[in-house]
Amino acid sequence: MLDWDHVFATRASRMRASEIRELLKLLDKPDIISFAGGIPDPALFPTEAFQQAYSEIFSGPEAASALQYSVSEGYLPLREWLRGEMEKLGIACTADNIFITSGSQQALDYLGKLFLSPGDTALVTWPTYLGALQAFNAYEPHYDQLSIQGNRTPESYQTAAARSGGQVKFAYLSPDFANPTGETMNRAGRVSLLSLCEALDIPLIEDAAYQCLRYDGEPVPPVLAMEIAAKGSIEACRTLYLGSFSKTLAPGLRVGFVVANSTVIRKLVLMKQAADLHSSSINQIVVARVAERIFDQQVAKIRSAYSARRDAMLKALARHMPKGVTWTRPEGGMFIWLTLPDGMDGASLLARSVEAEKVAFVPGQAFFADRSGANTLRLSFSCANEAMIEEGIGRLGRLLVAALPAAA
Structure with missing residues (x-):
């Protein structure tokens, strides 16, 4: 049998699966509230x-x-x-x-x-x-x-x-x-x-x-x-x-x-x-x-929808996040970035979140070239309606409240 690793170019060793693409598979599970995929809402496609x-x-x-x-x-x-x-x-x-x-x-x-x-x-x-x-x-x-x-x-x-x-x-x-x-x-x-x-x-x-x-x-x-x-x-x-x-x-x-x-x-x-x-x-x-x-009509439509979802997520974060968690307040786009207290790990939190609260997000470490940023995570609001955002952020906040003493 051919030893494929022996013939792959050296650059192949730097090719890794996208953590986000893997998380997109969760979108097909009806019981998961997903803030993971930074993708457009297909209901808004023209x-x-x-x-x-x-x-x-x-x-x-x-x-x-x-x-x-x-x-x-x-x-x-x-x-x-x-x-x-x-x-x-x-x-x-x-x-x-x-x-x-x-x-x-x-x-x-x-x-x-x-x-x-x-x-x-x-x-x-x-x-x-x-x-x-x-x-x-x-x-x-x-x-x-x-x-x-x-x-x-x-x-x-x-x-x-x-x-x-x-x-x-x-x-x-x-x-x-x-x-x-x-x-x-x-x-x-x-x-x-x-x-x-x-x-x-x-x-x-x-x-x-x-x-x-x-x-x-x-x-x-x-x-x-x-x-x-x-x-x-x-x-x-x-x-x-x-x-x-x-x-x-x-x-x-x-x-x-x-x-x-x-x-x-x-x-x-x-x-x-x-x-x-x-x-x-x-x-x-x-x-x-x-x-x-x-084009202009389509852009106006998605701006209206996404801005309402951003506002809903920012309000939900203010209601449900425990002290010590901070987040960005974007003027546009699809994402809000959370920073957790030092010592917390976004990847470990994701495993518990999916299992216990049925909420998905993207751990932040994947976005750092040096693999730092373990205590960060990305939330996307583009594909969740306002009711889902309120419920999902509430669940995530409950999980963080329970996790914070262990991280202290």
């Missing part, structure tokens, strides 16, 4: 609009091209529509600065492949999006903690990277309603972050998956918009903006995009040609049609 768009395509002249191979850059009318949406955000660009991917997760994988050699350093926040760590892990990097307070010097990052045998290659973060914390970086933080990347002469990957999901508070311009305003052209910018239709229209179609200078876009196109040729032609055409017709 099903009829998609049904109409597919029907029109298959009964019209686009049927053949929708089922045919296509260009690697992506469907041009979709890229033109995105160009208009980017302009509304202050991101002046052309369709040639936009590249369509199979979900923004593919964009993370491509950028990891494009920039990281084994031993190089990626700067990420503590905590950060687990999917980004999984995408980058395959390219064998080291991680260093990206300080959003700006209390580290560029030289300290360079020195640490050199000790690890490589260079600092990029900074990655989600500045708006981040997964997992729900927090948003203010304007001053974005300016400071850009200055750091300038000093290190590295790209900044701006993951804007939740950009549209603001419920209150003052909008902050995307980092790429701020950089374009300062430099005059996207071609002079180091920020790479990642977007997705997964949180607004539907995740199953797997349509995401990158907005960047043409040098990076050309490299990504070459990678696409080698990987999967192009993203699904028909799905891109359908997304373009649906977005043109109902």
